[in-house]
Each structure stands twice: as structure tokens, then as C-alpha cells.
Amino acid sequence: MLKKYTFSDVDSNLKTTSQIIKNSIQKKFTPFDFYFGDIKDLIPKDISVAIVDENGAILYKNNNKLKIKFSKEDLSKIFNYKLIYKDLNDYRIIINPYKFYGRINFLILGKNTKRLTELNRNIIFLFFIIMFFIAVLLIILTTDTINRILKSIQNITKVAEKVENNSLQYRIENRYNTKEIDELVKTLNNMLDRIEDGFLKVKQFTSDVSHELKTPISSIKNMLEVELLETRTAKEYKEVIIKTLEQINWLSNIVNDLLLMTRIESGKESLNIEKFNLSNVIIELIELMEGIAEEKEVTILFEGEKNIFIEADNNKLKRVILNMMSNGIKYNKKNGELKIEIKELENNIEIIFGDTGIGMKKENLNKIFERFYREDKVRTIRKSGTGLGLSIVKFIIEKHKGKIEVESIEGFGSKFRIILPKNYN
Numbered sequence: 001m002l003k004k005y006t007f008s009d010v011d012s013n014l015k016t017t018s019q020i021i022k023n024s025i026q027k028k029f030t031p032f033d034f035y036f037g038d039i040k041d042l043i044p045k046d047i048s049v050a051i052v053d054e055n056g057a058i059l060y061k062n063n064n065k066l067k068i069k070f071s072k073e074d075l076s077k078i079f080n081y082k083l084i085y086k087d088l089n090d091y092r093i094i095i096n097p098y099k100f101y102g103r104i105n106f107l108i109l110g111k112n113t114k115r116l117t118e119l120n121r122n123i124i125f126l127f128f129i130i131m132f133f134i135a136v137l138l139i140i141l142t143t144d145t146i147n148r149i150l151k152s153i154q155n156i157t158k159v160a161e162k163v164e165n166n167s168l169q170y171r172i173e174n175r176y177n178t179k180e181i182d183e184l185v186k187t188l189n190n191m192l193d194r195i196e197d198g199f200l201k202v203k204q205f206t207s208d209v210s211h212e213l214k215t216p217i218s219s220i221k222n223m224l225e226v227e228l229l230e231t232r233t234a235k236e237y238k239e240v241i242i243k244t245l246e247q248i249n250w251l252s253n254i255v256n257d258l259l260l261m262t263r264i265e266s267g268k269e270s271l272n273i274e275k276f277n278l279s280n281v282i283i284e285l286i287e288l289m290e291g292i293a294e295e296k297e298v299t300i301l302f303e304g305e306k307n308i309f310i311e312a313d314n315n316k317l318k319r320v321i322l323n324m325m326s327n328g329i330k331y332n333k334k335n336g337e338l339k340i341e342i343k344e345l346e347n348n349i350e351i352i353f354g355d356t357g358i359g360m361k362k363e364n365l366n367k368i369f370e371r372f373y374r375e376d377k378v379r380t381i382r383k384s385g386t387g388l389g390l391s392i393v394k395f396i397i398e399k400h401k402g403k404i405e406v407e408s409i410e411g412f413g414s415k416f417r418i419i420l421p422k423n424y425n
Ligand code: ADP
Pocket: 327, 328, 331, 355, 357, 358, 359, 360, 368, 369, 373, 374, 375, 376, 378, 384, 385, 386, 387, 388, 389, 390, 391, 414
């Protein structure tokens, strides 16, 4: 390509010069002019010229080096007045046939291209040297990168081999790696973090559940063992049965709450979304809970519009509202108040449960949504809950893409604010 590119200039130069000489010969000379010396002025210094007639006789030449052996193909081209380009030793040659008084003559023009060829050769040589160094550099660079990638893959494999469910603390080191591998390592480490976290939660959950179940079971066991030591009256047996039943109810509540929670968490319990009148649901549930509230001498108040609609899972929201009301009554004081407000905002609906109860310590507010968490002071309250209620509430609300917030002053009361999107999508 380089040769073609550099020689195209030479070729066009030869062609133009040959045309000029040809035109001049055809105009100025006759077959009787045996001396073509006058064309000298038309010939550039670096070009050699020969004029040959159709018998091969040389009519003019200014250089002895233009001795060409013509092939059959060349001759046929000459007789058809076609231009011929050739390379002869260090010369680039053009043969330009033309008509001269009914006969064919032809011009041979040659230009020494030795320097040009050498220049080309040097350029090509330089090009190969540069290419060689680039290739060497590429090999060095890619070998290093490939080595680093292979090393990090080895590293990842080693860690993956070590990780088991009881040794989840291992992490892949970030050193020596490329950007992409770093990202992969980071993703894998994050994944290991999540798996470890998940395992810890499961362990914690199992231990919490065992602990919560252990207390009522051992209480039943002790009670029955003590009662069996002596013969009792029917009244005494009845009392034992009542106490046992209370503990069994407690156990059954825990199991039901746990079942609901795991079903929601595992995705088995999907949301059954429908549009319904939330104000009506709240009013109905207030009527349902009024008996229990009266027992505890707590008044339930309702504030809000009567026809506020929401798109949500009706049963699950009932569970949330019942839970919140039950807490508001349970942790209230004698002659206390539980006020339930419902507000319709632009895109959301707000339900507020405000009570004048025992309140909570500020430092415990972020713990109350954890499973089995109960403030120490409520553990003594008879019929306090399982500690699962608020975690179920939070879970259901988050499934509805909503949120729950709490404010509380110990000794004065608490306010829970639930915000739910009006439309579920
Ligand atoms: P529980 O079944 O014990 O009621 P929850 O998950 O519903 O479990 O509540 C967790 C803890 O948060 C309760 O044990 C109690 O200490 C505290 N709590 C919840 N609601 C109230 C409230 N309205 N007033 C005071 N304390 C509350």
C-alpha cells in the first residue's frame, strides 16, 4: 500500500511529462527530422527519456539504462496505444505509444526511484520495529493482567472452599485485582455478608423461639408435677386445669403469630389487594374491641371521615388495626384513652393510634418492632403479648409499601402513625 501510495505520484508525473513530450513531437516534428534534441527543454532533469519507432530503432535517448525487453503482452498494448507502467532496476518506467505520421512510435520515460524505495523500506522497517515493541508491551501488560485475574480467581475459589454454614466469616481479599474483579469480589463479599446475616437471624430466631416456648412449657410441667405429689380436691384440680389452659393459650398465640409471620416472610401468604372502606373497617373493629376496653376502663375515640377508601389486603390491615388497638388498651392506664384518627392525604392515608398509657423509654423505641421484644416493665403485666405483634404489623405495612413511626413519652402515652399508599401498585 505504501508503495502504491508513493508511486502513484511518480506515475502521474511520468504520465503528464510523457503526454507533453508526445504532443510536442506530434506537433513539431516530421518523419524527416532525425534529430529530436529540441525536446530536451521539455524533459525535467530527473527523468530519462527514449523515443523508439515501430521497428525498434531508437530515435532519441538521454540515458542508456532504459533497455527494456518487451513481452508479447507489452507489444499488444503498444499496438493498441495503451500506457504501460513497469519497474526496471531502480527505475519506474512508463511506455506511452503514439501515432506519428501513420506509424506507431513510443516514448519510454523513466524516473530513478532508488531513494524513494529506500525511504519506503526504512519506513516499513521502522513500522515493524514499532509493532514489535507494541506487541512485546501488550504481551507484558496482558500477561500481568491475566495473572492478576487468575490469582484473584484462585483467591475466590479458596474462600469459597472454606465457607460453610458454620464458618461464614471468611471474605475475599481485594488486593491485586482489576476493576471488574474488584467489583465481583465486592459483590461476592456483600453476598456473603447477607448470607451470614441471614444465618445469624435464623439462629437468633430459633433461639428466641425456643426460649419463649420453654418458659410456659416448664411452667406447665412444674405445675402438673407439684399437683401430682398429693391427692387434690376437685376444686384444686379445676384451678390447675384453668392455669394450664392459660399457658396453653399463650403457647398457641405464639405458634399462631409465628406461623403467620413465617408464611408472610416466605411469600406463601401473598397480599389479596382490593378496594374497601377503611373508615368503616376501623369503626367495626372499635365496636368489637369496646368490651375489652371497658374491662380495662379505657375509652376508645374515633376521629376522621367516614368514607375513606384504600386499595389493600383487607384481612391483613384488620390484623394491623386490631394489634395496634390491643396494644393501646393493654398498655393503657385506668380511665385512659385510646384515640384513633384517620386522615386522607394526596397519595397516602394516615392512621394514628394515640394513647394515654404507660409510654415507652426513648432508647427502646427502635427495638419494639423486633421479634419477641418486650419492655421489661410490661413483662409483669398479665396478658401482655408475645412480643411478636409489632413485628408482624411492621411487616404487613412494609409489604403494602407503607411505613410506621412511633413517638412516646414514658408515663404519659404513645403515638403510632401508620402511613399507607392509597393505591397499591
Ligand atoms: P406484645 O405482644 O408484647 O404487645 P408487640 O410487638 O405488640 O408485642 O409490642 C412490643 C413491645 O412494645 C410491648 O411489649 C411493649 O413493651 C411495647 N409497646 C407496644 N405498644 C405499646 C403502647 N401502646 N404503649 C406502651 N408500650 C407499647
